[in-house]
Amino acid sequence: MKIHDLTRTLKTDNGSKIVMVVSDGLGGLPMEPGGPTELEAAQTPNMDDLVAKNICGLSVPVLPGITPGSGPGHLGLFGYDPLEYTIGRGVLEALGVDMDLGPGDVAARGNFCTVDDEGKITDRRAGRIPTEICVRLVEKLRGIRIEGVELIVEPVREYRFAVIFRGEGLHGEVDDTDPQVTGVPTLAPRARDAASERMAGIAAEFIEQARGILKDDRPANMLTLRGFASRPPVPSMQELYGLRAAAIAVYPMYRGLARLVGMTVLPPVANLEQQIGSLRDNWGSFDFFFVHFKYTDSTGEDGNFEEKVKRIEELDARIPEIAALKPDVLIVTGDHSTPCFHRSHSWHPVPTLLAARMCRPDRATSFGERECLLGGLGQVEAKYLLPLALAHAGRLQKFGA
């Protein structure tokens, strides 16, 4: 029996409300030995107060030592084992430009590239054409017609686009057509299993039509497709946890990840202030709110310690507005760490606080990586945070007699 078998049968609806604030890439590292992390350096009186009165700890996104991308990072926080539910690259690319995937859809990432007269690749990224040209070329690709399949193509950025294949009997086990080197032709899309033969044939047809459409464009006179993937079959948060869940995110990829697990995606807004406005406006209609804050990740990727500290302080300053709504459970965590020192996602566990009336007190008094080691949550796999939230919200009945 797995945890989802438990939550399916033990879930109950007592009308309580849970808010999960995901500060993307929250965890950090000191820039020099002996220094503070970003979160330790930030002035966070509101989160410190929550930690002092409640419980904190560290969330392990996947497993010790494993650095997650945004997909597994968020699936864990939504209560899904990221090793059981995996999201293909194509699907993530499509979600990132706000495309809506249906259950049988296959998505792929596309690159415009340059080929010579013999069809051999001379530039795998077509000289990194500007996004405007990408948009114009994608418009042309929309002219492709394949019997029995709906095609949805969207530009991403520069030479990158995303495509969704929609139709009966499509499966995403298809090899990339990008050979990863120049001087050779693009590869044929080859199925890795019998069920994906139809998809491979359709991809080949798509590529052939595209070859004709693009042949006179320079430098982008050809394309490759990578990361074919079916939409993963994910049971909804309603089904697993009995939660009417809503996502409030500025960036499309996070809205897409939320859509995958069956959340209602609230209309896009521009910043944290508006996100909290949306939270307030929709307070009565949902049980669970996922509030995504991007900038602790992007400043981490930039290696900009001061700016990440400021962004953490910006988040902290908004916490009282969330607390004023009196959620039964308020969690602040991240999908992974993005230390400025590392300028990239990392495997380090993520500082996490959980505030609720039934918290058992610990000895931590402020929100920071070292202090979280004293916390009552301990070091806990991210996938257990949602069951813990449900427990503290009174939404899980007793297991067994």
Next chain:
Amino acid sequence: MKIHDLTRTLKTDNGSKIVMVVSDGLGGLPMEPGGPTELEAAQTPNMDDLVAKNICGLSVPVLPGITPGSGPGHLGLFGYDPLEYTIGRGVLEALGVDMDLGPGDVAARGNFCTVDDEGKITDRRAGRIPTEICVRLVEKLRGIRIEGVELIVEPVREYRFAVIFRGEGLHGEVDDTDPQVTGVPTLAPRARDAASERMAGIAAEFIEQARGILKDDRPANMLTLRGFASRPPVPSMQELYGLRAAAIAVYPMYRGLARLVGMTVLPPVANLEQQIGSLRDNWGSFDFFFVHFKYTDSTGEDGNFEEKVKRIEELDARIPEIAALKPDVLIVTGDHSTPCFHRSHSWHPVPTLLAARMCRPDRATSFGERECLLGGLGQVEAKYLLPLALAHAGRLQKFGA
């Protein structure tokens, strides 16, 4: 490979002795913010001394956020994954009145109820008849005879009784006959799988004979059966761990749970003093002793903080008598938390101490929830406490070369 595959092959018998004291519902919560938990408020010089010299931590009964009943709570402590070995309601009810279940037995909970002339339920609990009447009615039910099946019926309390069906080819996947509402007849017992068809037929026959036997009784002129369940197939502690295990418990349910995992159940005694007497008397005959102390749970369920504190102190005062027997490993833990604040079982991890010569010291100096966060056991799933006990007792060999 699972942990039982390891313990089966690595177990060895060096004559060492392990005592596990289970203080039921031991873990708690402060009654008001900033206050102590029950265990923190209690004066426990003996357990504090054990913690200071040995190791402590927190036991997670099932998984983070999951509140266990007594069944899964104890199975975990006995070293069984409570998600793999589940105990049906009927089985637990039968164990609770000291009935002995064989491997192929099916048990069910029974309710006496009241039906009108058309057979429609007017009271699902027959006006909560006193236990004396229940005893008399159960005596009548013992007159039921069904070809090829042995029936064992025992009163529980008020309108409740338990029944065991013993015979060839019985399986417990049978629906409840209690419709959970009044104004409708009782339901027929329906098999959920082919293997349980025979059991469903026997249950129907039992109910028909009971209808005739009870028809002139008021208000209890009918019955319903619920929670049909087979005895779960559980390998014994002897087989898994090489332990001759004994249970010393005042209450029948805990003796029953111990019997399920193959422990020898020592004769019932009335209190902790007598339990320790029994421990002393049987010291030479067993390797592992399960000593169950109920009152930290019942006072928690009552919400009686002062009384739970006293009960913890009562337990603490007896610890030297146990220590005087010089067990190689002494564990004090609980099957779950029962905070007085919550008046019910909860998901919070349980303070646990383990005393043995080979303990690696930690920095904890007293027995309490906050202090256990400093302990060397960390937060550990309950099912690993027994392997840890075996290790500290020198009863597990090296895995691999």
